[in-house]
Amino acid sequence: MSEEANPFESLQEQVDDAAAYLGVDDGVLERLKHPERVLETNLTVELDDGSLETFRAFRSQFNGDRGPYKGGIRYHPGVSRDEVKALSGWMVYKTAVVDIPYGGGKGGIAVDPREYSDDELERLTRSFATELRPLIGEDRDVPAPDVNTGQREMNWIKDTYETLENTTAPGVITGKAPDSGGSAGRVEATGRSTMLTAREAFDYLGEEIEGATVAVQGYGNAGSVAARLVERELGATVVAVSDSSGAIHDPDGLDAAAVKDFKDETGAVTGYDDATEELSNEDLLTLDVDLLIPAALENAIDDDVAEDVSADVIVEAANGPITPDADDVLTERGVEVLPDILANAGGVTVSYFEWVQNRQRFYWTEERVNSELERTVTEAFDALTDAYEERGLPNFRTAAYVVAIQRVVDAYRQGGTWP
Ligand code: NAD
Numbered sequence: 001m002s003e004e005a006n007p008f009e010s011l012q013e014q015v016d017d018a019a020a021y022l023g024v025d026d027g028v029l030e031r032l033k034h035p036e037r038v039l040e041t042n043l044t045v046e047l048d049d050g051s052l053e054t055f056r057a058f059r060s061q062f063n064g065d066r067g068p069y070k071g072g073i074r075y076h077p078g079v080s081r082d083e084v085k086a087l088s089g090w091m092v093y094k095t096a097v098v099d100i101p102y103g104g105g106k107g108g109i110a111v112d113p114r115e116y117s118d119d120e121l122e123r124l125t126r127s128f129a130t131e132l133r134p135l136i137g138e139d140r141d142v143p144a145p146d147v148n149t150g151q152r153e154m155n156w157i158k159d160t161y162e163t164l165e166n167t168t169a170p171g172v173i174t175g176k177a178p179d180s181g182g183s184a185g186r187v188e189a190t191g192r193s194t195m196l197t198a199r200e201a202f203d204y205l206g207e208e209i210e211g212a213t214v215a216v217q218g219y220g221n222a223g224s225v226a227a228r229l230v231e232r233e234l235g236a237t238v239v240a241v242s243d244s245s246g247a248i249h250d251p252d253g254l255d256a257a258a259v260k261d262f263k264d265e266t267g268a269v270t271g272y273d274d275a276t277e278e279l280s281n282e283d284l285l286t287l288d289v290d291l292l293i294p295a296a297l298e299n300a301i302d303d304d305v306a307e308d309v310s311a312d313v314i315v316e317a318a319n320g321p322i323t324p325d326a327d328d329v330l331t332e333r334g335v336e337v338l339p340d341i342l343a344n345a346g347g348v349t350v351s352y353f354e355w356v357q358n359r360q361r362f363y364w365t366e367e368r369v370n371s372e373l374e375r376t377v378t379e380a381f382d383a384l385t386d387a388y389e390e391r392g393l394p395n396f397r398t399a400a401y402v403v404a405i406q407r408v409v410d411a412y413r414q415g416g417t418w419p
Helices: 007-019 026-033 081-097 118-132 151-165 189-205 221-234 256-266 281-285 303-308 324-333 346-360 366-390 396-414
Strands: 037-046 052-063 069-075 104-109 141-145 213-217 237-243 246-249 277-279 291-294 313-315 336-338
Touching: 007 026, 007 081, 007 324, 007 396, 026 396, 037 081, 037 118, 052 069, 052 081, 052 118, 052 141, 069 081, 069 151, 069 346, 081 104, 081 346, 081 366, 081 396, 104 118, 104 141, 118 151, 141 151, 141 346, 189 221, 189 291, 189 313, 189 336, 189 346, 189 366, 213 221, 213 281, 221 237, 221 256, 221 291, 237 256, 237 281, 246 281, 277 281, 281 303, 303 324, 324 336, 336 396, 346 366, 366 396
Parallel strands: 069 104, 069 141, 213 237, 213 291, 291 313, 313 336
Antiparallel strands: 037 052, 052 104, 237 246, 246 277
């Protein structure tokens, strides 16, 4: 195995690669590679047995040139300052590539939520929300869910903020439950943009998506929805899926929805009766399929794994699942990679729709949400492929960054220099 890539260095390398095609001057380039500010805080929380425990937490505000900082909050033992910085940078370029009026931010708490009770997690979340309060706001910084957080945590953060500010401000956070100001279509949004990106990519490449074989790494929110939608809406065949327990495989196709129900009941995809065999997580990544969807965590595919990838197309539902070295290998081997900042941008796009609805106090139907999302993803895909062709770029990731960086640089330049 290669040494684990530092995600912040991966982000900087991706920005450098794309900026080289745009001739961005060095001063501006430095700005594009570093966060504006990072909150690092320690949250001391009382556990149910009366003891105290301290958790490290972060919020990185990477760039606000195009609008309020925007990005999720993750609960995972591996959360670190560099990870949060990288993820906040990817948000800047993600919001820019789909052209929604936000900057980029990201936060997280280094915690394994499975080890704590609901009450303990609520106290932890409210403690973080209290620390975040001076930094966030409907026009300042708008967090959202990420790995191991969802509607419940978002509702707690909104409630804490509103209580402390003595106001109503549903747009301070997105990914809320519908009764707390959430949007129709938000839960499915990331998987939906992954499906739409796969559809556009196969069409652009002249490949048939109907009947195409698909492997999905990571069967959480993003991965399980993407699997169900490529199966249901595109007629693709999901032949393998994995989660942290391992992978299951059936060359004739799994039933994506039934596997999700099984995982909801048992906590794992392994043990699902209707699969032909169980595989290791690495075997799933190198299966001979038409489409591979990594939907777990960053650095899943390093250069060693990339040498053995047999998929023709990879659509990144996860953030940063392919290291820069692996990217070079895949480009050389002719594997087409549709980057995270486009493919999983559905989450932030519908977050934006949620925020718009919160600001207007006027709510859309799910059909309207899905159709606006489809328009956003297809327009972004077209901008990406235009840049790819016009500039003769080496791969779709570089094209996505070229489009996104140009938009951020334009917004920065148009603002002029102050002081
Ligand atoms: P989640 O916690 O719901 O799911 C993560 C899944 O990955 C789980 O099923 C877990 O078991 C599995 N997993 C963990 N390690 C694994 C491994 N080594 N091999 C195989 N599976 C493994 O999280 P999510 O919200 O679906 O997020 C997944 C990825 O998608 C993250 O990179 C996240 O940043 C990205 N993403 C999510 C959203 C969203 O709206 N949920 C939006 C944009 C990006």
